Amino acid sequence: MSEDTGASPIHASSDHHGHELTEADEARYPVPDPGHPEHLPRLADVDPKAADRATRQVAFFFGMVPLLAIGFAVVYFAVPGDWFFDFGPLRANARNLGLGLTFGFSLLFIGIGAVQWARMLMSDEEMVDLRHGATSKPEDQKWMLTELDKVVDESKLTRRKVIGRSLLGALAFVFVPMLVGLADLGPWPTKKKRAATIEKTLWAEGVRLVNDVTFEPIKPEDVEIGQLINGEPANLKDLEGTEFITQKAKAAIVVVRMDPNTIKIPASRSDWHVGGILCYSKICTHVGCPISLWEQQTHHLLCPCHQSTFDLGNSGVVVFGPAARSLPQLPITIDGEGYLVARSDFTVPVGPSFFERDSRHDFEEGDN
């Protein structure tokens, strides 16, 4: 660095009021400012050949851009849409690949050229540009206030106050339509509304358990030990559109059969299963992902989103992961024709937590 350019250390320059700091400020700057490193000229600064070489490089990158742009136009018109570029694992539409490569490289080359230009040829002298305080000068502030007073006076707002007041009213009420529009976000979650929507599913006494997708009802003798069935309520089939999706998302179940001698069935749930066939909600109690990753030997059901793991051989208690509540179990039995049916709706709301949820009735490890 040359002796005259900015050799002064920062603490001797100025504070935010513009005053010179004369004495060393030990408390704020305990380590002395080493200053800038010595400025060394670049090769291109002293060797005209090197400078020419750098110029040629920059010009090459900039010069390639028109060629690539023309290439883009050629690819656009000349390459048919059904040509494919096939090379090992890479298989791509030749036109898309060509368009992407030509346009991508033209942008990249502008950038590379500009960076090379700045690195090799533009001035690289270090310099210090000091910042000033953000407050305006007192005379400027005074001038601004007088101007403002003048404008207010000229607008007649001080004499004809009704204009100002009605304008305030207008601005306040113009937001009412926007606020009213927020009602579209959903119903107000009153206790009654929650009980009829988020805390209720299609399951009810006598509703048959059916296979998802095929809607085939399930007979207990067809379910083997170790079997998993992704199910839905039979009455889902009558619904359509949004209602179908909404109800399907809440009512989805997994039906599993385990050897009743190898699992824990609490006394309060002794009549919730049919010969070791148990039915649980398919919706994770953490944030509501559908779960059907069931290990038939460990009886663990794993949620793929955040690895919450529920033990279906133990009333669905959480054995791992961020879920805080057991997986709700659906009480089931068989109907007159021998098909699996629900005995009631879920006894607790399914799915993830919500603010108003009453979580006192969830099954916990150790309950009976």
Place this chain on the structure above:
Amino acid sequence: MLLLLFALFVLSVLYNTLAPVQRVSADNGNSQHVAEGKALFAVGCASCHGLNGEGQTTDTIQGPSLIGVGPAAVDFQVSTGRMPMARPGDQAPVKPNRYSEEEIAALAAYVGSLGPGPAIPTEADYSPENLTDEDLARGGELFRTNCSACHNFEGAGGALPNGKYAPSLEGLSGKRLYEAMVTGPQQMPVFSDEVLRPEDKRAIIGYLTELHNRPSDGGLALGGLGPVSEGLWGWIIGLGSLVGFAIWIAAKGAKAK
């Protein structure tokens, strides 16, 4: 008297020609096969599954009971080299199979004789021929509902707890897919024919065959693993090259001194 004899004779002839043939016999013609299988079983399987396939759950070397798993389970496990396992563990990895087809058939016949279980599927059960586009779409829906939780939406496989994994389904024959669904090997649940019907299974096999045979036109598929492999590429190749550029921009070039 003669008339009575004649009537009895006619009746017996009629009965023998018209009545359904019911062969009541414990030997259905493959007892020789079963005996061979039992001998092979004693050598290769009995140390874990017990001498009569009853299973061992108390010893240090454990194996589940094979009563009722059926010939399909044997064909699946032994043909893919999963069984006999090299060492006990949760996961039975695929390895080269040392048994001949006849030996596997004998083992399957023996295990099938222990108790009723799913039979080895026939070509007609799993062949994805003659499936309509509607069947393939339904197969896709069934696959995503029942299988994708473990095997990934492209059938590329996925991780399970404690180091276990669901294997990739790519390149598997329809027979293996069918056998796996109907028997539920290792941690996989069973999808019995009464619940997930044979035509549903065939639709799933057809969907997977179609999915894996269709060329991917979207450039590098990166194994179809979703965020895992895409993230790896994004972080290593994408961010790596950005870091490289940043270093190049900030690097001081050659100095003249």
